[in-house]
Structures are given as C-alpha cells and as structure tokens.
Amino acid sequence: MTTKETAPDQNLDLLNANLAKVEELSRRLVDVMGHHKPLRTELNAPETGMFVNAAAAYWQAMTDNPGKVMESQMELWSKSVKHYVEAQHMLMQGKFAAPQDDTPSDRRFSHPMWQTNPYFNFIKQQYMLNKEAVEGAVSDLEGLSVKERQRVEYFSQQILDMMAPTNFLGTNPEALEKAIETDGQSLVDGLENLIADLEDNNGELLVKLADENAFEIGRNIATAPGKVVFRNRMYELLQFTPTTETVHEIPLLIFPPWINKYYILDLKEQNSMIRWLTDQGYTVFVVSWINPDQSYADVGMSDYIEDGFLSAIAETKEITGQKQVNAVGYCIAGTTLHLTLALMKLRGDKSVKSATFFTTLTDFNDQGEFTPFLQNDFIDGIDREIDEAGILRSFIMQRTFSFLRSNDLVYTPAIKSYMMGEAPPAFDLLYWNGDGSGLPGKMAHEYLRNLCQGNQFVNDGIELCGERLHISDVDVPICSVTCETDHIARWKDCYVGFQMTKSRSKTFIVSQSGHIAGIVNPPSKKKYGHYVNKDLTGTAEEFMEGATFQEGSWWPRWDTWLSSKSGKQVSARQPGDSTHNALEDAPGSYVQARATI
Structure with a gap:
C-alpha cells in the first residue's frame, strides 16, 4: 500500500484526535463558566421600556x-x-x-x-x-x-x-x-484561545486583541529615559531626560487620561511624542496615574484636581524654579484640566501660561455615540456596580468602547482567535488599549452624572473644590487638537465647548484619523494631515468649510505655537533637584499595575 493510499486514513485519524481534544477543552469551558459571576443585567442590555x-x-x-x-x-x-x-x-x-x-x-x-x-x-x-x-x-x-x-x-x-x-x-x-486544511487543529487552537481569555478574565469574555507576551513596559514600550521625581497617592510625576543642550525655560506638563496608561505617548521610539518633545528642546513632565483599587472608592473629581493637577503643577514649578508651566490634557484629563483652570482663575492662580487639549469634550449636550450608554438605566446600573465594587472596573469601560466598533473590536478579532485559531498580533497600540485602569467610584459617579448627563460645566456650573466652576472662567491661551473621525470625542462637539471659553488666544486643529491615531501621528510617518482655520466665530460646519488642509502631522504646527509661549532658552535640566531625588527610573511603578476584573 502506497503512502498516498494511507494519507486519507492518517488525516482522518488526526481529525478525530483533534475533535477528541475539542471535547476535552469543552469540559474546561464548562468548568470556567460554572465559576463565572455574571455582570449585573443592567449593564448588559437597556431597560425593557x-x-x-x-x-x-x-x-x-x-x-x-x-x-x-x-x-x-x-x-x-x-x-x-x-x-x-x-x-x-x-x-x-x-x-x-x-x-x-x-x-x-x-x-x-x-x-x-x-x-x-x-x-x-x-x-x-x-x-x-x-x-x-x-x-x-x-x-x-x-x-x-x-x-x-x-x-x-x-x-x-x-x-x-x-x-x-x-x-x-x-x-x-x-x-x-x-x-479542513489543518485537520481540525484550528478549532482546537481556537477553543484554547477562548478558554484562555475566559480564564484570564474570571469568566468574562474579553477578546484579547494583542499578544501580551510581545511587550514589556520599560523594555520595548514606555522606554523614554527619565526619572520618577515625585509620588503621592494619586500619581507619579515623571521627568524625562533632555536630549538637547538647551531647553525652553517654561516646562511642559502632560496630563494623560487615567482610564488608560500614559505610555500611549511613548509606545515605540518612532512614534513617541515624549521623545519628540524632548528633541524639540522642552523639559517634559508627565503624570502617571495610580490604578485605583477599592480603597479609592471615595476619591472624587475634587481629589483629582487638588491632589493631582494642582499638586503636579506645583511640583513641576518647584523642580524647575519657574513661576508657570505649559499644560496638556488628553481626553478626560483635558476636561479636568479645564475644570482646574476655572478653579485657578477663581483663586487668582496664574501658574498655567497656556493649555493644550487633545480630543477634549467640555460640552456634553450631544452625547454622540455614547447616548445609548448614558441614560439612567445604564448609569443606575453603574452606580450599583460602584456601590458593590468601590470602583468602576476597567473591563466594563473596555467592553463599552469595543461595542461602539463591534465588528472591528469584537467580532472580527473573535473570529480570528476562536474560529481560525490565530494568535493575536504583536501590536503595541492594541496592547495599550487592553491595559486599562479602573475609575474610583465617587469620581466615576460625578463624571457620569454631573458632566456627561447634567452638562453642568457649561450650563449653571459644577460644584467642585468649594467653588462653582464654569467653562467661561477659562481665559488662558489655549490650543485644541481634535480628530476628524473620532467617535469618542467628536471634533464638532469639542469645537462647541472650545468656543465657550473666554480665552482671547485660541487655536483649533482638526487632525485626520481617530481618537488615538490622529494624536499619535509623528511627522516622520507623513501619514495624516490636518485642518486649520483662523476664523473661530462660526459653527463647526463653517469652520471646516473655510479650513485649509495641511499635509502631514500637526506636531510641528503645535511646536511653533507652544515654543512662542515657552520663554527663552536655558541650560538643559536633568531630572529632579536637591529636594526631589529620583525615586526610580521611568516608567515608574504605578504604570505597571494591571486592572483587576
């Protein structure tokens, strides 16, 4: 009997063996699901009404x-x-x-x-x-x-x-x-992928989007050299090593969103905004937020402002010996930077010379694609989740964001992983996307009820830090960078809130692409362009109709704007000072903590 004649029998044996493995894996699947504590029903579907x-x-x-x-x-x-x-x-x-x-x-x-x-x-x-x-x-x-x-x-x-x-x-x-091509091996691999994802997440089905073994924070992502120069219960302050002999006098302080980790701005050397900014001669400080646990249940928006934003501004001023900083806020941190600036105006604090906002909403009148999740039935469910867990767990937010683009972020990855048996790609951006943080219970409640639902900041004002804060209190020079296809903070909605400030010096930029790719868009890529318009008096539609399209990244344009507000050149500053010894190397400890399911 020839080899060709025996091959079909061998293939059949292999297929049967793989199907037997599927049965064994199915028992593991039943076991992990048997220990699963289901998420409360209010967060799985809208009310029957x-x-x-x-x-x-x-x-x-x-x-x-x-x-x-x-x-x-x-x-x-x-x-x-x-x-x-x-x-x-x-x-x-x-x-x-x-x-x-x-x-x-x-x-x-x-x-x-x-x-x-x-x-x-x-x-x-x-x-x-x-x-x-x-x-x-x-x-x-x-x-x-x-x-x-x-x-x-x-x-x-x-x-x-x-x-x-x-x-x-x-x-x-x-x-x-x-x-058929793999004699059933792809089904075995797929089921193993499914069970691994379930076991990693206590029975919750979160499709793994990136190969987690391909990345290590501090080794091949988040590698910009620097030091942790201050730490409190809310954040670590990172100061990055200069790469130029002289630097701008006024330091740059960046507040990333605390829903995810700061290293979205420092993924690889080629697309690291932090490295690029140091190369342009800025003294760069970045806040790395704590990943909160249940002990942070009573931490609210006021705590983020007082013990986060105002504290980091004060420490940056002290380390550099400057009276002012230039500040950047990304997404929710941009919203909170607005709140902080309003508070500083009421207190007569002029510590911020200028502020830049990446994909930042302040007017939540139109909730956009988040409308389905910002109604009382879902928010009531989140409140009950917070009462029980003390925090709004990261995977709840991650699941919500994913289902806004379900075909791209849920079904297609699930098909590749669970039906095709493929390993997730080694993609740094998707790795970062899966490395989220929880939100303190009180802070999540205040943000969702008072800002997203109540829109208090642009209506009658929001009570925080013993003051009533309003968008019209903000009057420092501002630059807002938004993204054309952003589904999280739509550029037109960002524009409406941007117009409500009392700042006399305003710059508004619309980058091509979305919430992340439109911001992490280094000049070297020559990929996405941007729109600018000096006339900021009209509607969003009128802004775009009269806008000029510029090829390439918006980073150099922002550098021109920022450098004009950054003072003279001084000798480059090494991280820390006599009262701020380096606690450890960047990226620090807080960024290493993984969210719990």
Whole structure:
C-alpha cells in the first residue's frame, strides 16, 4: 500500500484526535463558566421600556398606515423569494455558481467563497436583505424621542452585527476551509484561545486583541529615559531626560487620561511624542496615574484636581524654579484640566501660561455615540456596580468602547482567535488599549452624572473644590487638537465647548484619523494631515468649510505655537533637584499595575 493510499486514513485519524481534544477543552469551558459571576443585567442590555416603546411605535405605525408597513414586508418577502428562485434556477441549470449579487460591499464578506459558492452567497445575500429590512423598519419608526431613536438604532444594529453569518462556524467559509486544511487543529487552537481569555478574565469574555507576551513596559514600550521625581497617592510625576543642550525655560506638563496608561505617548521610539518633545528642546513632565483599587472608592473629581493637577503643577514649578508651566490634557484629563483652570482663575492662580487639549469634550449636550450608554438605566446600573465594587472596573469601560466598533473590536478579532485559531498580533497600540485602569467610584459617579448627563460645566456650573466652576472662567491661551473621525470625542462637539471659553488666544486643529491615531501621528510617518482655520466665530460646519488642509502631522504646527509661549532658552535640566531625588527610573511603578476584573 502506497503512502498516498494511507494519507486519507492518517488525516482522518488526526481529525478525530483533534475533535477528541475539542471535547476535552469543552469540559474546561464548562468548568470556567460554572465559576463565572455574571455582570449585573443592567449593564448588559437597556431597560425593557426601550423595546416596549419601540414596539409600541411600530404597532402605532401599523395602525395609522398599515399599507406602508405591509408594503415594507411584501418588499422583503418578494426579494427573498426572488433570491431563492434565482439560486434554484442556477442549480437546475447544473451550474455550481452564485446568482447575480447586487448587495453592497462589506469587508466581512471579502473571502471569495461569499461571491462564488452558491450556498454561502445565498446566506450572505439573505442576511443583507434582512439587515436592510430591519434598518428600514427602524428608520420608519415615529413617535420616539431623539435619544430613544438613537438607542433603538444602536441596539438593533448590535443585534444585526451579532447575527452576521460570519460569526458562526457553519456559515463561515474561511473558518471551515481552515478547519479542513489543518485537520481540525484550528478549532482546537481556537477553543484554547477562548478558554484562555475566559480564564484570564474570571469568566468574562474579553477578546484579547494583542499578544501580551510581545511587550514589556520599560523594555520595548514606555522606554523614554527619565526619572520618577515625585509620588503621592494619586500619581507619579515623571521627568524625562533632555536630549538637547538647551531647553525652553517654561516646562511642559502632560496630563494623560487615567482610564488608560500614559505610555500611549511613548509606545515605540518612532512614534513617541515624549521623545519628540524632548528633541524639540522642552523639559517634559508627565503624570502617571495610580490604578485605583477599592480603597479609592471615595476619591472624587475634587481629589483629582487638588491632589493631582494642582499638586503636579506645583511640583513641576518647584523642580524647575519657574513661576508657570505649559499644560496638556488628553481626553478626560483635558476636561479636568479645564475644570482646574476655572478653579485657578477663581483663586487668582496664574501658574498655567497656556493649555493644550487633545480630543477634549467640555460640552456634553450631544452625547454622540455614547447616548445609548448614558441614560439612567445604564448609569443606575453603574452606580450599583460602584456601590458593590468601590470602583468602576476597567473591563466594563473596555467592553463599552469595543461595542461602539463591534465588528472591528469584537467580532472580527473573535473570529480570528476562536474560529481560525490565530494568535493575536504583536501590536503595541492594541496592547495599550487592553491595559486599562479602573475609575474610583465617587469620581466615576460625578463624571457620569454631573458632566456627561447634567452638562453642568457649561450650563449653571459644577460644584467642585468649594467653588462653582464654569467653562467661561477659562481665559488662558489655549490650543485644541481634535480628530476628524473620532467617535469618542467628536471634533464638532469639542469645537462647541472650545468656543465657550473666554480665552482671547485660541487655536483649533482638526487632525485626520481617530481618537488615538490622529494624536499619535509623528511627522516622520507623513501619514495624516490636518485642518486649520483662523476664523473661530462660526459653527463647526463653517469652520471646516473655510479650513485649509495641511499635509502631514500637526506636531510641528503645535511646536511653533507652544515654543512662542515657552520663554527663552536655558541650560538643559536633568531630572529632579536637591529636594526631589529620583525615586526610580521611568516608567515608574504605578504604570505597571494591571486592572483587576
């Protein structure tokens, strides 16, 4: 008997052996899920009232205009039957080919078999027909408030995305093809990936987006040389080693968001904003926030302002011997920098010479894509979670952000990992994205209730630190950098709040790309351009209509703006001073702490 004759039997044996492994792994899966404590139901789905209102609106439409509703139904039925007949006709002609396919392009269906194989093409086309019908029905609903409509649209889209045939093994040709090619090994690897993710997260399903073994903080990311020169219960203050003989007199102090880690600004040498700023001759300080545990439950926004922002400003001034600093706030830290500047104005404190804001919201009147999650049912659930855990756990926020881009950040990675058995990529940005921090309970409650829901900072003012703070209190020179496709802090919403300050010197920049890539955009890449307009009196639409597009990164433009507010050149400063001995090398200890599930 030849080798070729025995090969099929060997392949079958291998396939059966892999399927036996699948059974064994399935028992592990059952075990880990048996110990899983489910997340409270309020954080998994909207209150039933939303679906009741949507159903009521649908039935009201059917009562008021039954012809229109029936017309929509008949259109779906007609297209479905026609689609079925066309597929049957091709088969009856003896052609193993798909019928004509006029459905819109969708990268989920990029594998050739979705177009060429009649079985998979039939499933794909029917899914697209159903999707079109559901979206049309939701679009035609009347009698809903703006927020109710946004929520119905969002959650109906989530259901449609979840039910895509690509998400199921039996209807995913690429996954089936690989299972056959690997004699089932891809299924074994995929199930191992699934169980590993569940075990790492106490039964919560968080798809691992990056290979965590490929990165080590301080070794191949967050490597800009510097020292920890101050530490308190809220943050470590990092001062980075100069790379020029002279530096600007006024130091630069950066406040990153405390939802994630500071090293988004220091991933690799090639895209490190911190390294680039030191190369431009700035004395760079960066705040590295604590990753809070339950003992921080009573820490609020006032604590972040007093023991975080004001403390770091004071320490930076003392170390450099300067009366002022230039400050930067990114995302939520930008919002809080605004609050701090308002407080400093009321106290007569002129320690900040200028302020730059990266992707920063101050006006939350339009909640954008977060509208589904910023209503009382979800926030009530978060409040109960906080009461129990003391913090808003990182994975809850990570899951929320991921489902705003579910196909890119949930389903596609899940397919590759769990159905295809692929290891996650060694991607520094995705590694950082998964290295989040929890939020202290009181701070999360105040931010969500008073800023996101109540919009107090731009309405009647928000009570913090014994004062009533308002956006109009901010009057230092400001520069706001926003991102064109940012879905977290939409540039148009950032622009509205930006206009409400009383600053006489204002610069507004719209970078191409999104919340991270639009900011971490070094000049060397020559990738994303930016828009500028000196006229800041009109609407956001008018700003963009009159804007000039500039090729390349916005960093050099900001450098020109910042250097004009940074004083004369002085001898380069080494980290620390006589009263601030280096506590340890950068990146420090706080950044190393991982969030708990």
